[in-house]
Amino acid sequence: MGQAFRAGMSNSDRSTDFGFEKVPWPEKAARVRSVFDSVASKYDVMNDLMSLGAHRLWKHFTLSLTGLRRGQRALDVAAGTGDLARGMLRQVGKEGRVVLSDVNARMLETGRDRLIDRGFVGNLECLVADAERLPFADDSFDCVTIGFGLRNVTDKAAALRSMRRVLKPGGQLLILEFSTPAFAALKPIYDAYSFHALPLLGRIVAGDAASYRYLAESIRMHPDQESLLDMLRAAAFAEARYHNLSGGIVAVHRGYKT
Amino acid sequence: MPATPVWLAALEALFNRGLHSSAQALVLAKRLDTTALRLDVIGVTSIRASVIGARLALAGPEPSAMEPPGERVDASISGSPLALLRLIGGPEGRLGNRRNLPGAAVRVRGDAEIANGYRQLFVHLMPDFEEELAGLVGDLPARRLSQYARGAFKWLRSARRTTGENLAEYLQEESRDLVNTTELDEFLGAVDTLRESVDRLEARLTRLELRSKAPA
Numbered sequence: 136m137g138q139a140f141r142a143g144m145s146n147s148d149r150s151t152d153f154g155f156e157k158v159p160w161p162e163k164a165a166r167v168r169s170v171f172d173s174v175a176s177k178y179d180v181m182n183d184l185m186s187l188g189a190h191r192l193w194k195h196f197t198l199s200l201t202g203l204r205r206g207q208r209a210l211d212v213a214a215g216t217g218d219l220a221r222g223m224l225r226q227v228g229k230e231g232r233v234v235l236s237d238v239n240a241r242m243l244e245t246g247r248d249r250l251i252d253r254g255f256v257g258n259l260e261c262l263v264a265d266a267e268r269l270p271f272a273d274d275s276f277d278c279v280t281i282g283f284g285l286r287n288v289t290d291k292a293a294a295l296r297s298m299r300r301v302l303k304p305g306g307q308l309l310i311l312e313f314s315t316p317a318f319a320a321l322k323p324i325y326d327a328y329s330f331h332a333l334p335l336l337g338r339i340v341a342g343d344a345a346s347y348r349y350l351a352e353s354i355r356m357h358p359d360q361e362s363l364l365d366m367l368r369a370a371a372f373a374e375a376r377y378h379n380l381s382g383g384i385v386a387v388h389r390g391y392k393t
Numbered sequence: 394m395p396a397t398p399v400w401l402a403a404l405e406a407l408f409n410r411g412l413h414s415s416a417q418a419l420v421l422a423k424r425l426d427t428t429a430l431r432l433d434v435i436g437v438t439s440i441r442a443s444v445i446g447a448r449l450a451l452a453g454p455e456p457s458a459m460e461p462p463g464e465r466v467d468a469s470i471s472g473s474p475l476a477l478l479r480l481i482g483g484p485e486g487r488l489g490n491r492r493n494l495p496g497a498a499v500r501v502r503g504d505a506e507i508a509n510g511y512r513q514l515f516v517h518l519m520p521d522f523e524e525e526l527a528g529l530v531g532d533l534p535a536r537r538l539s540q541y542a543r544g545a546f547k548w549l550r551s552a553r554r555t556t557g558e559n560l561a562e563y564l565q566e567e568s569r570d571l572v573n574t575t576e577l578d579e580f581l582g583a584v585d586t587l588r589e590s591v592d593r594l595e596a597r598l599t600r601l602e603l604r605s606k607a608p609a
Contacts, residue, residue, distance in 0.1 A: 305446015
């Protein structure tokens with residue numbers, strides 16, 4: 136994982152990955168925030184362009200796994216512009232409640248405005264919160280999702296523990312995240328696309344190549360399917376498993392709180 | 394642990410929709426809470442089914458000999474796909490009922506009560522395809538499509554039966570490669586008569602032999 140967990144070290148002494156760069160532990164959150172501040176306005180357009188629309192299918196599949204019913208409560212961590220939250224709002228209905236949280240206020244504002252424009256009011260809450268320290272009582276949610284957010288979290292193990300804490304017993308965590316292609320033949324094409332096409336698209340459409348270079352690098356530094364599965368088990372999630380999507384470019388990891 | 398295929402997730406979602414619309418299934422799920430079953434579909438895949446918080450979770454494929462650390466199964470059922478389908482589609486009852494165990498094709502290991510609980514749960518969770526289709530295309534088209542599908546299945550069953558009967562008739566009456574039941578019965582009856590006659594002849598010959606050896 137590249138993150139230091141040596142006993143006796145303070146956070147300021149530790150270093151962590153920011154793409155391929157090593158940065159001091161406390162610095163990562165601020166740098167991630169600045170990346171998403173920069174891309175917030177073009178985030179959805181860029182998602183469509185970068186994934187050729189496939190992100191909608193990945194999110195649709197994730198939503199099909201929530202098992203949410205009317206009246207239940209869900210939390211979307213790193214909610215961004217609220218794609219997963221929108222689906223969950225439909226699943227829980229007026230009687231339910233969906234909370235969107237993100238460390239980036241600008242992304243969250245964009246997501247909240249978009250959901251309100253689509254008529255979702257009354258059963259929706261938004262708050263700026265860190266995934267590592269979620270400000271909710273224990274056993275609060277039937278389902279917690281985090282879509283394309285975990286790789287930006289500094290202390291992933293702490294985030295997993297925090298998300299487990301707020302889940303009700305029997306509740307499910309769903310992690311939708313870029314991962315490692317399952318077929319070796321796919322890797323050179325994927326690498327060429329990530330390190331050349333993505334920054335170019337970022338420069339042309341969003342006027343920001345660096346942020347999209349970070350995106351490609353952060354995906355490479357993110358734990359692969361099996362490592363993340365081990366992290367879920369280490370965080371005491373039961374029945375942990377994953378589904379590969381688009382040949383492992385993206386994976387959905389799942390685990391239950393018992 | 395290898396990736397769980399997407400089709401298994403779709404099946405899980407389908408089953409869970411059924412779970413919350415059936416009171417009996419919910420009662421069973423509560424009874425099976427935090428238990429796990431391994432379903433070995435021989436030659437196809439191995440699936441781990443578990444119940445957590447009134448929700449069915451399916452994962453796989455799993456190597457039969459290995460289990461994820463700390464994730465043991467309480468029971469396992471293995472069998473051919475057809476045998477397992479017959480087990481689920483069979484009449485209500487317990488696993489111990491021989492009618493529900495097609496020969497030795499299904500093997501149950503571990504806690505039989507839990508295995509039976511999962512069997513009953515799967516029986517309750519078999520999806521109503523017309524209902525599922527109605528969610529996609531609407532009630533009327535779903536009804537009409539279901540009628541067509543039922544008609545097609547009925548025609549297929551009847552075509553299979555008729556083809557079998559015609560083939561048997563051709564092989565028995567035209568090509569004479571097979572004998573029909575009446576001829577076979579006659580032949581077997583004649584064999585029995587012949588054997589009895591031979592036995593009688595043998596007994597008579599033995600008696601004659603003994604008489605000829607006897608002192609005058």
